[in-house]
Amino acid sequence: MKKGKRTTIYDIAEKLGITASSVSRALNNSNQVNEKTKELIMKTADELNYKRNILASNLRKGHSKTIGIVVPRINQNFFANVIAGIEEATYQKGYNLIICQSGESHDKEIQCVNTLINQDVDCIVISVSADGNDYQHLQNVIDHGIQLIQFDRVAEELETLKVINDNEQASYEAVSHLIESGYKRIALLEGPQNLSIFKQRKTGYLRALKAYNIDVIDELIVENAWTKELGAEGTRKLLSLPQPPDAIFASTSDFSALGVLEVANAMKIKVPAELGVCGYANEGFSEITSPSITTIDQFSIYMGNTVANLYFQEKGNTDTISKPKTISIKPELIIRGSTARNGKS
Template identity: 40%
Template structure:
C-alpha cells in the first residue's frame, strides 16, 4: 500500500494560508511571526509532516553528511574506527556515509567523485594500498570540501592527519621479540610507498640497530598482507632454508597465515619461531596459540578524526592551521611469543 506523504501544501490547505508562508515558517524565517510559526508547526506535527532534509540541504548547497572511505570494513581496526566516527558525528548532528575502496585506487577515485557530487560536508579517508598518486584529492579541494586522513595518509603537505605512532609500534614489536631471545627476525611488510608500513619497517630496523643485530634484506618480505600472503611468505622462508626464530608482521592477518603454514609443517610456536602481529584483530585471541600484537586505538582515532574534520567544516571561512595528531599504541603479549 502506498503511503501519501504530507506536504507543505497539505499544511497550507488545512490552515487556509499560502504554502510559501508554511515553507518560511518551517525554515524558521524571520519574515513569519512567532504566533504563525507556532500554529504551522503544531499543524505540521498533527498531520505527521516530515521534512525532506536532503532536498533542503541540497538547495542550500550543503549537507549534514560526512563521507568515510576505508580500505575494508571487515578489518576490526576500521570497524572500530567507524564506531568512533559515527559516535562523534551523531553527537554533532551529522550523518555518515561509509564506503570501502577494497584497496583499489580506481574505486577510491570513483567514491570521492561520488561523495563530492553529493555535496558531503567533509570526508574522512584512509587511503588504499594502490594510492601512490594523490591527484584525485583535488576534486575535494576545488569543491571546498575539507578532508582528514586517518591511519593511512598521503605524503603531501598541509593536510590534517590522525595517525598512530607506527614507528614506535614497529620498534616495540621487534624489541619484544629480541627480549624473548630472538636473533634472526623476519619482517612481513606492506607496500613501502604507504607511510604506515614504511614507519613500521623503520621501527623494526631501529630495534635491530639498537641491539646490534644485523639487518638483512632477505629477511624482509613485502606483500599486500593478506592471509594467503603470510602463508606464502612462511613457505618461502622454509624453502629458502633461512635461519629465523622470530617474525614481526605489519598486520595480524599475514601473521596468522604464516602461523597456519608453520604449524602445519611441524614448527613449534613460540619455541621454534616467536611471532608478533599488528592491529589486534579479534581472531588474534582465538587462534592457537593466541597472537601477540600491537593494539591500535581505533575508536579513539575515529572520534578524534571526526572532531578535527567537523572543526574544519564549521570554520570554512577561516583558514585553520593543519594538524597531525599522533596516537600511542601498545603491545599485548600472548602465547605466540611467550618463550
C-alpha cells in the same frame, strides 16, 4: 494526495489556504509568523504526516551535516572501529555518515570520492587504498572546498588534516620485544612500500635491529605479504630457508600473522618455543587463536573520535596560511602467547 506520495509544504499550504512560504517559516519557528498560525500549521503537518527533509533543509543553509568515509575494508576490525568512533562523536552533533569501501582498488576509491563530492558532503574522511599513488581525486576534494581528513594510510604530499599512528616507534618496540625474548633471526612481512605506514613500520624494524647490533638479512624480508594468504606464502618460503627465522614480525596485519600461525602449525613448528610471531592491529581474533597473537593496538575507536573532533575543531577555522594539523596517536604493544618464550605473556 495520492497514496504513498510524500507530504510537502505545498500540501499543507493548500489545505490551509495560505502560502508555502508561510508554512516554511512556521516549520522553521520564524518570528514572522504569529503563534496561533504556527500552532495550526504544526497541527496540520502532523495530520498529514509531514516529514521534514533535513538534508534539503541543511543544503539550503549551506551545509549537509553529512560526512563521507572511504576505507579499504569495512569488515576489518580496525576500520570498523574507526568508523564507530567517528559515528560516536558525530551523532551527538546531528551528523549523518555515508560509508564507502574501496576494496583496495584505486579506481573504486576515485568513484567513491567523486560520489561523495556530488552528494555535497561537508567532509570526506579517507584511508587510502594500496592500489595506486596518484591522488588527484583527493586534490579535487580540496578544490571543491570540502574538508578532507586523512587517517592511518595517508598521501603525505597532500597538506590536509591527518590522524596517524606512530608506526615506526610501534614496530621498533615490537622487534625490540622479540629480541629481548631471545629471538635472533627475525623476519619481516612487509606491506606495499608506496604506503607510508608500511615504510614506517619497516624503518622501525630496521632501527631495532641496528640498536641491538643485529645484521639485516635481506632474505628474511618478504615483500607485499600483507594478507593472510600472502603471509602464509611468505612464511612457507622463510621456513624453507637453510637458516630459517626464529621469529616473524607480520608488520602488515594480524591477518598475515594468522597466515604465519597456520603454516607453522601445518609444519609442526612450535609457537613460541621454536618460532615467535607478532602481528599488527589487534584484530578481534588475535586474542583467541592458539597461541594468542602478540600484536599492536592502534586505539582505533579513539582514532575515530579524534578524526571527528578534529573536524569540529577546524570547521570554523578561516586560517588558510598555517599548515594543517597532523595528530599522531601512540599505539601499544600487547604481549601474548605467540612470543611468550620465557613463559610470560
